[in-house]
Amino acid sequence: MTVVMVEDLDPSSADAGVAAHYGDPMREQRTLAAAVGLVDRSNRDVIAVPGEERASWLHTLTTQHLSDLSAMSGSELLVLSPHGHVEQHAYVTEDGATAWLDTEPGAGAGLLKYLEMMRFFTKVEPRDASAELAVLSLVGPGAADLFPELAAPVVAAVPGPKFAAGSVPPRATSIYAVREWEGGLARRVPLGVDLLVPRETRTAVIEKLGVPLAGLWAYEAIRVEQRIPRLGWETDHRTIPAEVDLTEKSVHLDKGCYRGQETVARVHHLGRPPRRLVLLHLDGIATDQPPAQGTPVTLGEREVGFVGTAVRHHELGLVALAVLKRNVPDDAELRVGESVAAIDVS
Numbered sequence: 001m002t003v004v005m006v007e008d009l010d011p012s013s014a015d016a017g018v019a020a021h022y023g024d025p026m027r028e029q030r031t032l033a034a035a036v037g038l039v040d041r042s043n044r045d046v047i048a049v050p051g052e053e054r055a056s057w058l059h060t061l062t063t064q065h066l067s068d069l070s071a072m073s074g075s076e077l078l079v080l081s082p083h084g085h086v087e088q089h090a091y092v093t094e095d096g097a098t099a100w101l102d103t104e105p106g107a108g109a110g111l112l113k114y115l116e117m118m119r120f121f122t123k124v125e126p127r128d129a130s131a132e133l134a135v136l137s138l139v140g141p142g143a144a145d146l147f148p149e150l151a152a153p154v155v156a157a158v159p160g161p162k163f164a165a166g167s168v169p170p171r172a173t174s175i176y177a178v179r180e181w182e183g184g185l186a187r188r189v190p191l192g193v194d195l196l197v198p199r200e201t202r203t204a205v206i207e208k209l210g211v212p213l214a215g216l217w218a219y220e221a222i223r224v225e226q227r228i229p230r231l232g233w234e235t236d237h238r239t240i241p242a243e244v245d246l247t248e249k250s251v252h253l254d255k256g257c258y259r260g261q262e263t264v265a266r267v268h269h270l271g272r273p274p275r276r277l278v279l280l281h282l283d284g285i286a287t288d289q290p291p292a293q294g295t296p297v298t299l300g301e302r303e304v305g306f307v308g309t310a311v312r313h314h315e316l317g318l319v320a321l322a323v324l325k326r327n328v329p330d331d332a333e334l335r336v337g338e339s340v341a342a343i344d345v346s
Contacts, residue, residue, distance in 0.1 A: 001022055001023065001213075002022060002023035003019050003022055003023075004019065004020050004021050004022070004023070004215070005017075005018070005019055005020060006018055006019070006020045006216060008020070014104070014105050014106050014232065015043060015105060015216055016043065016105075017042070017043035017105070018040045018041060018042060018043045018215075018216055019040055019213070019215040019216065020215045020216055020217050021214075021215035021216075021217045021218065022213050022214070022215055025215065025217045025218055025221075025312075026314045028212075028213075028214035028215055028217070028218035029214070029217075029218040029221050029222065029313070029314040030314055031140065031212050031214055031218070032139045032140045032214050032218050032219065032221075032222050033140065033222065033314070033315075034140065034141070035140050035141070035142045035212075036138055036139065036140035036141070036142030036143045036145075036146065036192065036211055036212075037138075037139055037140055037211060037212045037213065037214035037218065038136060038137070038138055038139075038206060038209060038211040038212070038213055038214065039136070039137045039138075039139055039213075039214050039215070039216060039218070039219040040134075040136060040202075040206075040213075040216075041135045041136065041137050041194075041216070041219070042134035042135055042136065042199070042202060043105040044102050044103065044104065044105060044130075044135045045102065045103050045104065045105060045106065045107055045108025045109075045111075045128075045130045046100060046101070046102045046103075046108065046128075046129045046130045046132065046133045046135070046196070047090070047100070047101040047102075047103070047108055047111055047112050047115065047126055047127070047128060047129060048098050048099075048100055048101075048126065048127050048128075048129035048132070049098060049099040049100075049101065049115070049124055049125075049126045050097060050098040050099075050124070050125050051122070051123045051124035051125050052123050053122050053123040053124055054098075054099045054124050055067055055068070055069055055094070055099070057118075057122045057124050058077070058092070058099060059255070060257075060258060061079065061114075061115070061118055061258065061259070062077040062078060062079055062258060063077055063078040063079075063080060063241065063250055063251040063252065063258060063260075063261075063264070064076065064077035064078070064092070064172055064173065064250060064251070064252055064255075065170060065171055065172050065173065065252035065255045066092065066099075066172060068170070068171060069092070069094050069099075069172055070094070071094055071095060071096030072094070072095065072096065072177070072178040072179060072180075073094055073172075073175055073176065073177065073178055074091060074092055074093040074094065074175070074176035074177075074178050074187045074189075075091075075092050075172040075173075075174050075175060075176060075249075076089070076090070076091055076092070076174050076249045076250040077089070077090055077092055077101075077250055078241060078246060078250045078251060079111065079114060079259070080241075080258070080259055080260025080261075080263075080264070081259070081260055082259055082260060083260065083263055084240050084241075084260035084261075084262070084263025084264050084267070085237065085238055085239060085240060085260070085263075086231065086235050086239045086240065086241060086244075086246065087110070087114075088103065088107060088110065088111045088114070088231070089103065089104070089107075089231040089235075089246065089250065090102060090103040090107075090111060091103075091176075091187070091189070091194070093176075093178055093185055093187050093196060094178070095178070095180070095185060100129065100133065100185070100196060102133075102135055102194075102196065103231070104230065104231045104232055106232075107231060107232065108128060108130055109128075112126060112127075112128055131199060132198065132199060133184065133196045133197065133198065133199060134196070134197055134198075134199045134202045135194060135195070135196055136194070136195040136197060136202065136205065136206065137191070137192060137193070137194050137195070137219065138192045138193040138194075138195065138209070138211060139191050139192040139214070139218075139219060139222060140192055143191075143192030143193045144188070144192070144193070146193065146209075146211075147179070147181075147186055147188065147193050149179060150177040150178075150179060150186065150187075150188035150193065151177040151188065152177075152188065153174060153175070153176050153177075153188055153189060153190050154174070154175040155173065155174045155175075155190075155248060155249055156168075156169065156173045156174070156248070157248075158247055158248050158253070159253060159254075161268060161269045161270070161271045162269050163253070163254070165254060166254065167254070168252065168253055168254035168255075170255070172252070173248065173249060173250070173251065173252050174248070174249040174250070176188050176189055181195065181197075182195075182197055182201065182205055182208070183197065183198050183201060184196045184197035184198055184201075184205075185197075190226070190228070191222065191223070191226065191228070217311070220309055220311055221311040221312070221313045221314070223309070224279070224309050224310075224311050224313070224319060224320070224321050225279075225313060225316065225319070227245065227277065227279055227321065229244040229245060229246060229277055229308065229321065230308070230309060233293055233308045233309045233321075234277060234308035234309065234321050234323060235308075236306070236323075239275075239323070240263060240264070240267060240273060241264060242264070242267050242268060242273040243273045243274065243275040243276060243277065243323060244275075244277045244323060245277050247264075247268070251264060253265070253268055272326060273326065274325065274326055275305065275323050275324060275325055275326055276323070276324060276326055277308075277321060277322075277323055278321070278322055278323075278324055278343050278344070279319060279320070279321060279322075279343070279344040280297070280307075280319060280320045280321075280322050280334070280336065280341040280342065280343060280344070281316065281317070281318070281319055281341065281342050281343075281344055282310070282317075282318040282319065282320060282336060282339040282340070282341050283318075283339050283340045283341070284317060284318040284339065285339070285340075286337075286338035286339055287337070287338050287339065288312070288318065290310035290311055290312060290318060290320065291307050291310045291320065291336050291337050291339070292307070292310075293307060293308060293309065293310075294306055294307065295307040295310075295336055295337055296336075297322050297324060297334050297335070297336050297341065298334065298335045298336075299328060299332050299333075299334055299335075304324050304325045304328050304334070305322050305323050305324035305325060305328070306322065306323055307320045307321075307322050307336055308320065308321040308322060308323060309321050310336075318339070319344075320336065320341075322336075322341075324343075328343075330343050330345045331343075
């Protein structure tokens with residue numbers, strides 16, 4: 001089997017360490033879209049948070065309602081700056097003894113530094129567990145069939161502006177079922193099932209599952225199609241959660257104070273974040289190469305946003321997630337580099 005690593009194609013990529021594709025990226029995409037494939041995402045950073053006060057401590061430090069997160073369940077959380085800008089995003093998986101936080105490659109050090117800084121006298125012992133656990137993702141409609149005992153994700157609707165205090169249920173806004181599996185954990189998520197397995201068993205787990213392998217290129221294409229933002233790709237130093245659709249799964253709007261809460265509440269009640277996440281279709285006439293992350297999006301002579309992740313999708317063609325100014329019309333003729341771009345309003 002041909003294996004092309006991310007660093008073989010882009011030595012500077014933050015995604016180095018995993019396969020970009022296995023010889024046929026379009027076939028791998030179709031597998032993820034129609035059946036199930038296994039994507040090696042073992043380059044993700046993992047932070048372990050054991051300690052009897054971990055739930056209440058994470059509850060106070062992050063945007064998510066975690067004080068009552070039960071054993072064998074998961075969710076998503078954000079760490080914000082004092083001004084409400086997104087600094088960290090992580091999945092949290094609680095096994096009854098430890099809360100495991102998995103985040104983007106390279107983001108773990110910053111998350112761990114913040115957690116250690118906020119320990120004070122709390123009974124928690126955060127540590128870097130990236131060498132202990134590897135993340136593998138089963139993606140596609142067939143993933144749930146491999147773990148039928150895992151209930152589908154539950155994601156609460158975002159309340160409207162000026163909602164009544166106490167009207168939002170006091171629980172995590174996204175709840176992901178978890179079970180023990182092969183010495184690690186299996187977590188049901190919107191794209192399928194994530195496996196957090198002991199790193200030394202990674203190869204054996206892949207062989208045991210016997211599921212077709214798909215590279216990160218295929219995973220990213222499915223993620224873009226589903227308009228799921230990624231920290232560091234669809235976010236910059238001034239991103240607030242409402243701009244990139246992170247509120248629904250990661251922010252509890254009525255749980256009390258946390259760093260950046262004032263900005264989150266103000267923007268939500270006004271109902272107009274300054275930017276928005278969109279899916280762009282690129283014409284692909286001048287070039288069929290996806291533009292780089294951070295490429296400006298222009299309207300006439302004016303820069304109105306930036307490209308996050310751009311991919312070549314097996315059905316949609318050349319598409320990209322982009323963050324645009326709120327006032328850009330849906331029917332605007334935009335440009336991304338040499339390509340003409342249009343907003344997908346579906």
